[in-house]
Amino acid sequence: MHLESVQDNSPNYVTMTSSINHLHHLLNHYQSKWNHAVEVAEHQDIIEKSNIHNYEFDRKKLKPKMLSFKNGASIQVQQSLIKIKSQIDFINVSFNTIKATQRSYIKKFLTEKIGKKHFITEEHKHNATVNTDSMASCTFNIRIHDVSNKKCIHKIVHALKKNYGAFNFRITCIELAHDFYNAPPEFLTALFKSIQFDADVQNIRIFRLKGENQSIPYEPIRLKNLLLQGFNIGVNDYRKDDV
Known part of the structure; x- marks a missing residue:
């Protein structure tokens, strides 16, 4: 009886009498085990990176982390400092x-004066169903992006005052941004998991473009892939909720 004749009892080594089929069988078996090991390692890595406690933000305490596996094995992972x-x-x-x-006149004026396009809308108390693009108004809303200091706002306010006699300026909304540099995509999951929400929180989702909202997947690898595709994690509605 050849060593390869009984598949279940085939040895896990190759001899001078081993057939090419047996060699291919062993190679396929090892490849399968390797693929499984890589899959387990990737899954464990995603879980570790999705835990906020596995991150260090103090440069003085930045040390390599130990990545542990279910089989008892562990590897050392070099950390990178995340800047906020x-x-x-x-x-x-x-x-x-x-x-x-008209809104279009103000937009054109600011684009020429400031050198940057701004999103501007007008408010109409009457005839709300009429096309407002060609209607004149006395009340407008402007969205100012990338506000690094008060000069950015004062420059626009001064231009509007001088050219249109603008007055009664009121801040109606402020969106704050916390940018994290040198962070992996799983860090967004870690931040989301570390936030304590109120009991009445709703509409927890991932979103990208309009109409692409969907529930957050339970599988860590699937959530990571969606984040890499440009999806964001959203909670509540910024237009009507405090948080």
Whole structure:
């Protein structure tokens, strides 16, 4: 009886009498075990990186982390310092003009004056069903992005005051942004898991473009892949909720 004749009892080594089929069988078997080991390692790595307690933000305490596996094995993982920068993402400002004008005129003026396009909307108390693109108004809202200091706002306010006699400036919305540099995609999952939400929290989702909202998947690898595709984690509705 050849060693390869009984598949279940085939040895896990190759001899001078081993057939090519037996060699291929062993190679396929080892490849399968290797693929499984890589899959387990990737899964464990994602779980470890999705835990906020496995991150270090103090440069003095930055040391290699030990990545442990279910079979008792462990490997050393070199950490990278994550830098955090907090800033204002955008500010919505409402204002009035002395004379009624069109939104497109103000947008064109600011683009030429500031050198940057701004999102501007108008408010109409009457005829809400009419196309507002060609209607004049005295109340407008402007969204100012990338606000690094007060000069960014003062420059726009001064231009609107001088050209349109704008007044009654009011901040209606502020969106804060915390940017994390040198962080893996799983860090977003770790941040989400570390937040303590109120009991009435709702609409927990991942989203990208309009109509692409979906529930957050339970599988860590699937959530990571969606984040890499540009999806974001969302909670509640910023237009009507405090948080």
